[in-house]
Amino acid sequence: MTFRLRAAHIADLEQLYEMAKLTGGGFTNLPADRAALTRKLERAEEAFGRAYDELGDDQFTLVLENTETGQVRGTCQLFSQVGQQWPFYSYRLNTLTQHSQELDRTVRAELLSLVTDLEGCSEVGGLFLHPAERAGGFGLLLARSRYLFIAMHRARFADRILAELRGVIDDRGGSPFWDGVAGRFFGMTFQEADYFNAINGNQFIADLMPKHPVYVAMLNEEAKKVIGVPHPTGRAAMRMLENEGFAAEGYVDIFDGGPTMTARTDQVRSVRKSGPARIASTELDIGERALIATGTLDSFRSAYGMREIGPDGSIAIDALCARTLEVGEGDEVWSVAR
Incomplete structure (x- = not known):
């Protein structure tokens, strides 16, 4: 599935x-x-x-x-x-601290505001x-x-x-x-x-x-x-x-x-560790497990997959993920390590 x-x-x-x-x-x-x-x-x-x-x-x-x-x-x-x-x-939830000099006592009360x-x-x-x-x-x-x-x-x-x-x-x-x-x-x-x-x-x-x-x-x-x-x-x-x-x-x-x-x-x-890349290949066999997403607004879709980031900043993903996301070579995807 x-x-x-x-x-x-x-x-x-x-x-x-x-x-x-x-x-x-x-x-x-x-x-x-x-x-x-x-x-x-x-x-x-x-x-x-x-x-x-x-x-x-x-x-x-x-x-x-x-x-x-x-x-x-x-x-x-x-x-x-x-x-x-x-x-x-x-x-x-916060704390109110009160002190009585006569009693030499400090009381801390928790409040819900x-x-x-x-x-x-x-x-x-x-x-x-x-x-x-x-x-x-x-x-x-x-x-x-x-x-x-x-x-x-x-x-x-x-x-x-x-x-x-x-x-x-x-x-x-x-x-x-x-x-x-x-x-x-x-x-x-x-x-x-x-x-x-x-x-x-x-x-x-x-x-x-x-x-x-x-x-x-x-x-x-x-x-x-x-x-x-x-x-x-x-x-x-x-x-x-x-x-x-x-x-x-x-x-x-x-x-x-x-x-x-x-x-x-x-x-x-x-958010901090994700970023975009162009797909160089959709035939990856072994790679890092990742969440991979594509599309804008109502065309957004994401799925689990495997990725490998190339030295030029491009990305290779596995064939199943490519089919699930309906993407191919040259398309842009965002990803973050799983």
Whole structure:
């Protein structure tokens, strides 16, 4: 079987909808709602079709396709700037230190402050892989292909980038963090709030959420334990982000308390170490394993392959990768070592 990542289109709606039903909740960027997914795909097609090569308010959706069957088996998204349609809220975990001379005692209190510090950043998100394909390294292909897309369209993305990881969800599909913090003010379950956010955005948080800092010491133990902790299925994704140069800097999601990781875009490993080259040969037998991509905007596609960089800066790739990407000698590709 051969797989490649490509731009998503409206025709992918039903397959994306079927995958969305497998996410298990807490996955705002892939709601199990046909109307919401249709709007996302329409917005993506608009982004892919925008002619001006500059920073805008774009959402790009990519899908993992089995080239033999045409099945869509995964998806991921990129946002050029968050917080443009409505504020992008996070909680920032920080410490307040106070000292009493009379008691000769210093007290340090952890606070959760509602902030919009990350507005204007680019975001990588919405990564979901069909459960049947989770043993083939395709999660890495989905994740790192986003950075190749950014490198190949650098002017369309901001200088800082973030990734939100899903927080801890209990066996009921609820969130201990939501129950201990925001849920006290909204009269909504986590699932209700999460679904509403996926469909309508989080402006209701701005309308109803108290703006004062929350003292962590006043939360119940269940909420405290999950602040900044990723969902168990997201631990591998967190390691991949760390390998790319992302770091947790105290920002957590306002719904489930999952960590928000950030990096300077040009310092992301797969952006920094990727580059273009002209294909000199498509008959490589043995070479370095790599992620290889080609195309612009809606013609973008990427796949695993083998490469060998020549002394003149040209590249040789294997025949299977060339067929998967539909490229030949003289075509330009971007690549980064796997």
